[in-house]
Amino acid sequence: MIGKLREIGKIDRTVANEVRRALVDTLYTSSTSLGTGAVGGAAVAAAIAFDTGDPWLRAIAVAVPLTGALRMIHTVFLHPKQTDGAAQSARSEVVYEFGAFAYALLLGIMAFTTLMRSDDALHHLLAAVTTSGYAAGICGRNAGRPAIAIGQLTLASGPLAIGLFACGDPLRIVLGIVIVVFMIGMIDITLQTYSAVLKAMTATQEQKRLTARFERLARFDTMTGLENRGAFQERLEIELADAIATGDKLAVLWVDLDKFKDINDSLGHPTGDRVLCTMARHLSSIAEGRGAVARFGGDEFVMLARGRSTRFVQDLAKEVMRSLSVPMSIDGVSLQVTGSVGGAIGPDHGTDADVLLQHADMALYHAKENGRNDFYLFEESMEHQFMELRNLEAALRGAIEREELEVHYQPIINLKSGKVTCCEALLRWTHPELGPISPAKFIPIAESTGLITPISHWVLAQACEAAAQWPGDVSVAVNMSPALLKDIHLSHMILSALYTTGLPAERLELEVTESVLLEDNVQANSVIREFQKIGLKLSIDDFGTGYSSLAYLKRYRFDKIKIDTSFIADVTRSKEARAIINALVGLADELDMEIVAEGIETETQLGYVMGARCTAAQGFYIGRPAPGDAILRRLTAQAQGQTWLREDLSSPNEALLRIA
Structure with missing residues (x-):
C-alpha cells in the first residue's frame, strides 16, 4: 500500500x-x-x-x-x-x-x-x-x-x-x-x-x-505558419460578404516569386525554405492590421486586405513590390528575389470568392507573361485571353487525339552546290473551324501543359520516317523545345525513333535555342552531350537574339549556327545587321561550323548572304514548308540532277531557279 x-x-x-x-x-x-x-x-x-x-x-x-x-x-x-x-x-x-x-x-x-x-x-x-x-x-x-x-x-x-x-x-x-x-x-x-x-x-x-x-495542419502551412489555401478561402468568403455588406473594397493579391526553382537548384532547398519564410514574414508585416496572408503552395502567396477605395490596392501592391526588391540575407548570402503580382478587387471583379481568386490568378499570369517582376490588376480582356487559351488547349488535345497535326518540311540549301542538304521539320495545325493555327500560338500552350512531350515524340517519329526515304546525303532537323530537353525520357524517345525507322544518327539534326544553354540546366546539358556522343548533329537556332555567349560555343561542339531572321530582314537598311552577319560568318568559319541564313525572302537577301560567304540558306525564297510527299518529289528530282540553284553560282547576284 x-x-x-x-x-x-x-x-x-x-x-x-x-x-x-x-x-x-x-x-x-x-x-x-x-x-x-x-x-x-x-x-x-x-x-x-x-x-x-x-x-x-x-x-x-x-x-x-x-x-x-x-x-x-x-x-x-x-x-x-x-x-x-x-x-x-x-x-x-x-x-x-x-x-x-x-x-x-x-x-x-x-x-x-x-x-x-x-x-x-x-x-x-x-x-x-x-x-x-x-x-x-x-x-x-x-x-x-x-x-x-x-x-x-x-x-x-x-x-x-x-x-x-x-x-x-x-x-x-x-x-x-x-x-x-x-x-x-x-x-x-x-x-x-x-x-x-x-x-x-x-x-x-x-x-x-x-x-x-x-486541425492546425489542415488549416496552416507547417513551414511558414501562414494559413493554407483551404483556410484562406474560408476567410475570403467571410471577408468578401462583409465587404459587400459594408461597401468596402477587398483586395486580393496573388504573389509568385520569379524563378524560385533556380534558388532551390543552385543553393539547395533549405535555403529556398528560408527565403519562403522570410517572404512570409515580409508579407505578414504588410498585411498586419488590415488583412491576412496565406501560402498556396510552392512559392505562391495570396494576400487580402480591406479598404475604402480602389486606390489602396495600387498602394498595397507597391508595398509588396518594394518588399520583394529588398535583398535578403540568407546564411550570409545576399539574395535578390523578384516576384510577379496579380490583383483583383471585390466586389468589382467578382462577388464570389473563387471567381475573385481566379481573376487575381489571371492577372498574375499576365504579369508573368509580360516579363515578370511587375504588378497587373485584373481586366476583362484578361479573362477573354484566358478563355481563348483554355479553349485552344482543349482543341489541341482533341487535335492530337484525332491526328490533325501535320509535319511539313522546309529545305535548307548549300549555297555552293545549290543542293538541299537538310530539311527542317515544322509542325502545322489546321483547325477545322479556326483554320491554320500559328505554332507561335499553340507550341507555348503545349509546353506549359506537358503536351509537348507526346507531340515531340510524334514529330520525331514522323521526321525520321520521312528522312529514311530521302537520299542518303539529306538530313532532317528537328527543333527541341527547352521544356522537352528537361525530360529524362528524351534520349529513349530519340533512340526509339532512330531504331524504328532505321535512320542513321548522323542524319538527324537537333536544333536548340540559346535559352536552353543560358538556363544551364544540368539535365539538358547532359542530354546534349549524350546526343553528340552517338553522332547526332547539333545546331544552335536563332543565334544572336538572346544573350549570345561564346562560352557555350566553346563548351559544345556545334555543327551549325543559324542566323536569326531579324538580321536577314535588315541587311538592306542596317549596317549593324550586316556587320553582325559578317562577324558571325567569320566566327563560324574559324570554328569550322556551317552557318545558315534563316528567313531568306528576296533575291537581294539571298545575294547578300552569298556574298557574305554564308554556307547555307533557308527561307520562303528558297522553298516554303511543304508536306512530306512534296519534299520527297523535290529531293527525288534533285537526285536526278536538278538543283535548287543554277550551277554557275560564282556571282552572288544570280537568280534563283525554282523547280515546279
Whole structure:
C-alpha cells in the first residue's frame, strides 16, 4: 500500500498541466453531491446536539453547516469565475483541499465526541453511519485528486475508529477494526480509481492535442505558419460578404516569386525554405492590421486586405513590390528575389470568392507573361485571353487525339552546290473551324501543359520516317523545345525513333535555342552531350537574339549556327545587321561550323548572304514548308540532277531557279 501511494504520488507530480487542471475541475463538477453531503452532515450533527444538549456537540453542530456553506459558496459562486491558468488551478485545489479537510475533520470529531460524551446507541449509530458513509462517498467523488480523497477518508474515519477503540466495548472494538480495514480498502479503491481516471484524462487530452494539431495542419502551412489555401478561402468568403455588406473594397493579391526553382537548384532547398519564410514574414508585416496572408503552395502567396477605395490596392501592391526588391540575407548570402503580382478587387471583379481568386490568378499570369517582376490588376480582356487559351488547349488535345497535326518540311540549301542538304521539320495545325493555327500560338500552350512531350515524340517519329526515304546525303532537323530537353525520357524517345525507322544518327539534326544553354540546366546539358556522343548533329537556332555567349560555343561542339531572321530582314537598311552577319560568318568559319541564313525572302537577301560567304540558306525564297510527299518529289528530282540553284553560282547576284 505504501509503495503504491509513493508510485501514485510520483505519477501525480509528472502529470501534464492540462490534465492536472482537468482533474482539479472534477472536484467542482458536481455541486449537488457536495451540497447533499453538507446538508446530511449538518442535519445529523444538529440532531445529535439537540438530543444530547452537549455544548461541545452544539459547537460542532454550528461549525459543520457553516463550513459546508462556505464550501458551497466557493464552489457555486467563486470558482467558475476563476481563470484556466495553472497557477489559478493550483490555488483552487488548495482552497478545496482546505475546506474538504476541515469538513471531514469536523465529521470525525463529531463521531469521536458523540462516542465519548453520549451513551445512547442511536447517537452512536447516527454518527458512525454518517461519517463512514461520507468517507466512502468522498473516496469515489474526489478520486481524481487522491491526496484529498485519502486525507478526507483519514480525517473522517480515523477519529471514529479511535473513539470505538476508546469505548472498550468488545463489539465497538470489533467495529473499530472493521473501520480500519474499511479505510485500507477505500484507499486501495481510491488509488485504482485515480489510475483509471488519470489514464482516461490523459488519453482525452492527448486526443484533444492531436485533434488540435491535425486541425492546425489542415488549416496552416507547417513551414511558414501562414494559413493554407483551404483556410484562406474560408476567410475570403467571410471577408468578401462583409465587404459587400459594408461597401468596402477587398483586395486580393496573388504573389509568385520569379524563378524560385533556380534558388532551390543552385543553393539547395533549405535555403529556398528560408527565403519562403522570410517572404512570409515580409508579407505578414504588410498585411498586419488590415488583412491576412496565406501560402498556396510552392512559392505562391495570396494576400487580402480591406479598404475604402480602389486606390489602396495600387498602394498595397507597391508595398509588396518594394518588399520583394529588398535583398535578403540568407546564411550570409545576399539574395535578390523578384516576384510577379496579380490583383483583383471585390466586389468589382467578382462577388464570389473563387471567381475573385481566379481573376487575381489571371492577372498574375499576365504579369508573368509580360516579363515578370511587375504588378497587373485584373481586366476583362484578361479573362477573354484566358478563355481563348483554355479553349485552344482543349482543341489541341482533341487535335492530337484525332491526328490533325501535320509535319511539313522546309529545305535548307548549300549555297555552293545549290543542293538541299537538310530539311527542317515544322509542325502545322489546321483547325477545322479556326483554320491554320500559328505554332507561335499553340507550341507555348503545349509546353506549359506537358503536351509537348507526346507531340515531340510524334514529330520525331514522323521526321525520321520521312528522312529514311530521302537520299542518303539529306538530313532532317528537328527543333527541341527547352521544356522537352528537361525530360529524362528524351534520349529513349530519340533512340526509339532512330531504331524504328532505321535512320542513321548522323542524319538527324537537333536544333536548340540559346535559352536552353543560358538556363544551364544540368539535365539538358547532359542530354546534349549524350546526343553528340552517338553522332547526332547539333545546331544552335536563332543565334544572336538572346544573350549570345561564346562560352557555350566553346563548351559544345556545334555543327551549325543559324542566323536569326531579324538580321536577314535588315541587311538592306542596317549596317549593324550586316556587320553582325559578317562577324558571325567569320566566327563560324574559324570554328569550322556551317552557318545558315534563316528567313531568306528576296533575291537581294539571298545575294547578300552569298556574298557574305554564308554556307547555307533557308527561307520562303528558297522553298516554303511543304508536306512530306512534296519534299520527297523535290529531293527525288534533285537526285536526278536538278538543283535548287543554277550551277554557275560564282556571282552572288544570280537568280534563283525554282523547280515546279
